[in-house]
Amino acid sequence: MQESGELGWGADLQGGEPYVYESPTQPGVIIGFEVEIADALARELGVRAKFHQNDWSNLIPSLERGDFDLALNGLEDTPARRARLRLSRPYFVYGETLAVRIGSKLHTLAALSGRRIGTLNQTVAQDLLQAQHAEVVLYEGQQEPYMDLSHGRVEGVLLDHVIADRYGCGQPGLSCVKQDLARGTYVIGMRPSDVELATRVDAALSRLIDSGELRRILEHWRLWDARQEELGGRAPAPVAAPPQAVVAATPAAPLVATKPTLSAAQLGLFVHGALLTILISLCAFGFALPFGVLLAVIRAHGGRTSRFLATAYVELFRGTPVLLQLYVLYYGLSSLIRLGPIEAAILGLGLNYAAYEAEVHRGALAALPRGQAEAASSLGLSRVQVLRHVLLPQSMRIALPALTNDFVALLKDSSLVSVITVVELTKRMTIVAVELRDWVVPGLLCAGMYFAMSFPLSRLSLWLERRYQSA
Amino acid sequence: MIRITGLHKAFAGSAVLGGIDATVAEGKIVALLGASGSGKSTLLRCLNGLETFDAGTLEIAGFSLKPGAHDARTLHALRAKVGMVFQEFHLFSHLSVLDNVTLAPRIARGTARTKAEAHARELLAQVGLAERAHAMPRELSGGQKQRVAIARALAQGVAVLLLDEPTSALDPELREEVREVLRKVARGAHGASGAGLTILLVTHEHALARELADEIWTLAAGKIEGISRTP
Numbered sequence: 001m002q003e004s005g006e007l008g009w010g011a012d013l014q015g016g017e018p019y020v021y022e023s024p025t026q027p028g029v030i031i032g033f034e035v036e037i038a039d040a041l042a043r044e045l046g047v048r049a050k051f052h053q054n055d056w057s058n059l060i061p062s063l064e065r066g067d068f069d070l071a072l073n074g075l076e077d078t079p080a081r082r083a084r085l086r087l088s089r090p091y092f093v094y095g096e097t098l099a100v101r102i103g104s105k106l107h108t109l110a111a112l113s114g115r116r117i118g119t120l121n122q123t124v125a126q127d128l129l130q131a132q133h134a135e136v137v138l139y140e141g142q143q144e145p146y147m148d149l150s151h152g153r154v155e156g157v158l159l160d161h162v163i164a165d166r167y168g169c170g171q172p173g174l175s176c177v178k179q180d181l182a183r184g185t186y187v188i189g190m191r192p193s194d195v196e197l198a199t200r201v202d203a204a205l206s207r208l209i210d211s212g213e214l215r216r217i218l219e220h221w222r223l224w225d226a227r228q229e230e231l232g233g234r235a236p237a238p239v240a241a242p243p244q245a246v247v248a249a250t251p252a253a254p255l256v257a258t259k260p261t262l263s264a265a266q267l268g269l270f271v272h273g274a275l276l277t278i279l280i281s282l283c284a285f286g287f288a289l290p291f292g293v294l295l296a297v298i299r300a301h302g303g304r305t306s307r308f309l310a311t312a313y314v315e316l317f318r319g320t321p322v323l324l325q326l327y328v329l330y331y332g333l334s335s336l337i338r339l340g341p342i343e344a345a346i347l348g349l350g351l352n353y354a355a356y357e358a359e360v361h362r363g364a365l366a367a368l369p370r371g372q373a374e375a376a377s378s379l380g381l382s383r384v385q386v387l388r389h390v391l392l393p394q395s396m397r398i399a400l401p402a403l404t405n406d407f408v409a410l411l412k413d414s415s416l417v418s419v420i421t422v423v424e425l426t427k428r429m430t431i432v433a434v435e436l437r438d439w440v441v442p443g444l445l446c447a448g449m450y451f452a453m454s455f456p457l458s459r460l461s462l463w464l465e466r467r468y469q470s471a
Numbered sequence: 472m473i474r475i476t477g478l479h480k481a482f483a484g485s486a487v488l489g490g491i492d493a494t495v496a497e498g499k500i501v502a503l504l505g506a507s508g509s510g511k512s513t514l515l516r517c518l519n520g521l522e523t524f525d526a527g528t529l530e531i532a533g534f535s536l537k538p539g540a541h542d543a544r545t546l547h548a549l550r551a552k553v554g555m556v557f558q559e560f561h562l563f564s565h566l567s568v569l570d571n572v573t574l575a576p577r578i579a580r581g582t583a584r585t586k587a588e589a590h591a592r593e594l595l596a597q598v599g600l601a602e603r604a605h606a607m608p609r610e611l612s613g614g615q616k617q618r619v620a621i622a623r624a625l626a627q628g629v630a631v632l633l634l635d636e637p638t639s640a641l642d643p644e645l646r647e648e649v650r651e652v653l654r655k656v657a658r659g660a661h662g663a664s665g666a667g668l669t670i671l672l673v674t675h676e677h678a679l680a681r682e683l684a685d686e687i688w689t690l691a692a693g694k695i696e697g698i699s700r701t702p
């Protein structure tokens with residue numbers, strides 16, 4: 001930091017208002033209360049603040065990698081983080097706020113046991129809910145859980161009051177429980193080795209609190225409330241941080257010693273993720289294949305209008321990202337069709353892959369000699385019978401290698417459905433990797449599982465191809 | 472019986488058949504000769520409803536075809552009575568020899584599998600392929616393929632058999648086995664038990680035409696140039 005004259009800090013713009021986000025009126029300009037805190041801190045430290053965009057769920061791994069010096073983005077003070085990072089004194093006090101549909105009887109943490117409750121990944125709320133044995137649904141953005149609450153996909157949403165006040169409590173049909181279900185603080189995360197930086201950051205934060213600068217920033221963002229009184233009175237957080245560090249010779253060493261290893265429970269979750277991946281992929285392909293064949297047949301044999309519609313479908317679904325299609329299907333159309341996340345994942349991938357299958361089969365049908373259809377017609381088979389008994393059985397064989405290829409691609413594309421709250425294999429891998437602070441073991445495990453699913457399929461396809469050629 | 476009256480057919484404005492009038496009596500064999508592009512194959516394809524035509528009428532096996540699109544029901548019924556054999560065989564490559572022969576009786580006519588297979592085996596024996604019933608088309612020689620195609624065309628108990636250059640795609644040494652089958656089919660047509668099979672054979676083989684046919688029509692530029700009777 002000193003050498004460069006820059007204080008690098010990481011946050012995720014997707015976290016949105018009021019944390020860190022792009023100004024809606026000035027594109028490219030980043031604003032938010034944490035931006036002002038970062039700037040104020042940098043001023044206190046005599047350097048310039050430099051923002052680094054980073055996916056929130058990977059904020060800590062990126063900090064550890066050295067991409068930036070501070071993780072400053074609604075990071076909650078938890079024992080787990082305290083064991084892993086050096087945390088600053090708090091700069092904000094939040095209350096865990098439960099949003100429910102109006103008329104709901106869920107008002108306490110204990111009542112959430114066994115209920116389907118939404119929250120963000122890697123939050124204190126997630127830990128609280130898991131401790132209550134609630135069925136936790138994890139989201140990436142803060143708007144989506146409240147949308148799903150309105151649509152009845154979850155029974156409640158537990159999140160910081162900052163998010164609840166802005167995105168949830170005011171929504172029609174929703175209300176928030178007045179009492180905070182728990183309280184906690186936002187802190188700044190630093191690498192355990194940055195002892196000197198941590199001391200200076202804490203001192204700077206204390207000066208901002210004493211001078212009233214922090215209060216001014218929070219008031220500007222309409223975040224100052226009675227909860228924040230605790231900030232001033234609270235003694236600075238124990239900066240010496242990780243308790244293990246006290247007994248350790250160097251600050252870095254204990255982290256290695258206490259690094260958690262993959263548990264049997266996590267392994268079980270991996271297998272569950274893999275099963276979900278294969279289930280979604282099989283169902284999606286089971287939908288895409290017949291629908292794609294239908295589209296191909298329409299394009300080859302349909303009337304003008306139906307041909308046009310089939311072509312438009314293929315171009316639309318092939319020409320737009322599947323991620324966008326999943327978002328639109330799950331969130332965009334949720335007022336029209338109410339789909340569960342797994343149903344939406346299957347349908348979304350199925351609709352997308354149908355466009356690809358349509359092209360594969362159109363090509364395969366076109367590759368058949370014209371005489372096949374003529375010979376079948378000359379024998380008195382109807383157009384449907386010609387397709388069913390003569391053309392499709394042969395085109396299916398031609399398409400087989402491409403089909404296998406597409407299924408393997410689908411197997412991997414199914415990881416995209418994590419954006420609509422499905423925790424499949426890849427998502428499980430990222431969650432475990434963050435928990436373990438290790439990408440190698442979970443990554444290899446994940447890769448191994450994908451391979452174990454796709455390789456037998458390739459063999460099966462080869463075997464089928466050979467069988468068709470000999471026999 | 473086949474009766475062709477004033478048949479006209481053009482592709483993209485250029486006439487292929489320019490007014491054909493001719494009759495094939497029931498149980499007779501007619502060979503159709505003519506240079507490439509003289510319209511022989513087109514005439515055959517019109518008779519089976521694979522092509523539409525612009526003017527005239529076609530009467531074949533008790534059905535009547537008019538210019539323009541044919542309705543599916545007429546074609547379905549007509550094709551039960553009119554079999555067609557193509558130059559390039561067009562066997563269904565995913566089906567065994569037996570299934571090639573039984574497909575149409577089973578699927579298009581609803582014949583029970585056992586009955587269709589029994590009849591198919593008889594036909595395969597007639598074309599000398601009884602032992603190859605379970606072979607796949609790719610395992611057969613060209614001559615064998617064409618013999619299967621002939622059995623397939625006969626499987627529905629047709630009254631008219633249309634043969635479109637059945638030996639042209641074959642190596643010379645394989646032609647004789649197909650000729651032999653054609654002789655057998657022709658004898659059946661002429662014989663007492665033939666039940667009057669009417670045959671229209673498009674060919675370039677003049678000797679075969681003279682040997683098998685009752686009449687030889689010569690087609691040139693979409694018109695019948697001459698009809699000669701063989702002794």
